[in-house]
Amino acid sequence: MTETSGTGGTTGESRTSGEVWVVGATGRVGRGVTARLAARGLTVVPVGRSRERMIAAAAEAGLPGDAKVVVAGSAERIAEEIVRERPRVVVNTMGAFAATALVIARACMPGGHYVDQANDVVAVDRLLALHDEAVRAGSALVTGAGFGVLATEAVVAKLCEGRPAPHRVRVDSVASVAIEAGAFGAALAASMVDALAAGGRRYENGRPVTSRLGAGPQQLNLPDGESAKSAGFASGELTAAHAASGAPFVTATSALVPAAPPARALLPPLGRLLSVPALRSFAAGRLARVRIKAAPRPRTHSWGHAVVEWEDGTRREGWLRAGDGMDYTAGVTAAVTELLARGVGRPGAWTPAAALGADLATTAGGTFVLD
Numbered sequence: 349m350t351e352t353s354g355t356g357g358t359t360g361e362s363r364t365s366g367e368v369w370v371v372g373a374t375g376r377v378g379r380g381v382t383a384r385l386a387a388r389g390l391t392v393v394p395v396g397r398s399r400e401r402m403i404a405a406a407a408e409a410g411l412p413g414d415a416k417v418v419v420a421g422s423a424e425r426i427a428e429e430i431v432r433e434r435p436r437v438v439v440n441t442m443g444a445f446a447a448t449a450l451v452i453a454r455a456c457m458p459g460g461h462y463v464d465q466a467n468d469v470v471a472v473d474r475l476l477a478l479h480d481e482a483v484r485a486g487s488a489l490v491t492g493a494g495f496g497v498l499a500t501e502a503v504v505a506k507l508c509e510g511r512p513a514p515h516r517v518r519v520d521s522v523a524s525v526a527i528e529a530g531a532f533g534a535a536l537a538a539s540m541v542d543a544l545a546a547g548g549r550r551y552e553n554g555r556p557v558t559s560r561l562g563a564g565p566q567q568l569n570l571p572d573g574e575s576a577k578s579a580g581f582a583s584g585e586l587t588a589a590h591a592a593s594g595a596p597f598v599t600a601t602s603a604l605v606p607a608a609p610p611a612r613a614l615l616p617p618l619g620r621l622l623s624v625p626a627l628r629s630f631a632a633g634r635l636a637r638v639r640i641k642a643a644p645r646p647r648t649h650s651w652g653h654a655v656v657e658w659e660d661g662t663r664r665e666g667w668l669r670a671g672d673g674m675d676y677t678a679g680v681t682a683a684v685t686e687l688l689a690r691g692v693g694r695p696g697a698w699t700p701a702a703a704l705g706a707d708l709a710t711t712a713g714g715t716f717v718l719d
């Protein structure tokens with residue numbers, strides 16, 4: 349194994365090496381992505397804050413014994429290494445995307461590509477705002493490359509294919525995830541706290557408006573006979589469903605948001621508390637250290653769902669079925685990364701189906717169930 353030396357590797361301003369860097373290769377998503385990309389023959393470089401853990405991650409993923417690793421412990425330090433070495437694609441699984449995504453994505457430009465799994469609305473909207481910069485730089489930046497965003501965005505795109513823009517869209521995201529024993533983890537804790545702090549949002553007359561966190565609770569009868577409850581929050585799914593459909597009225601719910609009345613009543617005050625930055629980082633820090641027990645996934649499948657309505661009264665409904673939501677996320681990120689590494693994809697900042705088409709959802713292991 350070799351650490352980067354900080355010399356060489358730069359191939360010119362807009363040219364990149366053939367390497368794919370995985371930031372957070374020891375994490376749950378990062379491990380899955382590293383193993384999948386290594387198995388597909390890509391030159392994968394684990395990036396993280398501990399040399400020992402990166403070497404172990406490389407070995408676990410089946411990378412060769414002399415595989416390169418990069419040691420850097422903050423988005424800023426990682427960005428410096430990217431600028432120096434110009435990898436072709438950087439996968440960011442370190443979380444806290446509202447803070448880390450822009451720093452790392454900007455370092456990939458010009459010419460390099462970027463992928464993350466953000467699904468809080470702040471992080472997704474910030475990354476998408478880099479679109480013009482990315483086009484000029486010849487870089488593809490893909491955010492929301494996970495169950496959250498793709499599983500609903502792809503269904504909306506399928507239902508709207510070849511039709512005029514609908515009037516109203518609702519998307520529901522029902523991830524089913526097995527829990528690994530251990531600490532909750534900083535990345536997931538930051539995502540949950542950021543999502544709560546972002547509150548609720550919907551599109552009305554084509555504009556994003558604030559709504560109550562936990563609004564519009566749904567009781568969903570899933571196609572496999574199981575059921576789930578979900579409620580509204582300001583997710584990347586909302587942004588993507590609006591962009592994919594062009595509908596003026598869009599709402600998004602998630603099964604991660606408690607839909608039962610007592611818990612739902614607590615969400616708005618909790619969200620307001622967490623909008624104070626000091627309280628937010630305190631809460632994320634505490635949550636990250638919470639020890640959790642292993643548990644099987646609560647439902648057989650993860651489901652993305654969309655209901656699309658046109659002004660003439662036409663209504664279409666569809667689902668995307670996947671297995672464990674975390675495994676599917678690793679599958680989506682790996683599929684997007686491989687395509688970008690092989691030169692497929694357009695410059696710009698995108699959600700995954702917007703970048704690479706709705707069938708990416710099946711390439712990554714999902715199955716459409718459309719009416």
Ligand SMILES: NC(=O)c1ccc[n+]([C@@H]2O[C@H](COP(=O)([O-])OP(=O)(O)OC[C@H]3O[C@@H](n4cnc5c(N)ncnc54)[C@H](OP(=O)(O)O)[C@@H]3O)[C@@H](O)[C@H]2O)c1
Nearest residue numbers: 372374375376377421442443465494495496533535539677
């Ligand atoms: N869109 C979706 O559907 C979806 C699905 C699943 C996950 N996610 C999101 O994806 C992210 C990753 O999830 P996960 O479950 O894989 O998290 P995780 O297991 O906690 O992994 C996070 C990784 O990031 C690394 N990391 C954290 N802080 C770092 C720093 N300052 N510098 C360098 N590396 C750092 C960690 O390294 P150490 O070993 O040093 O701690 C670890 O390897 C989370 O934000 C999560 O919310 C999204």
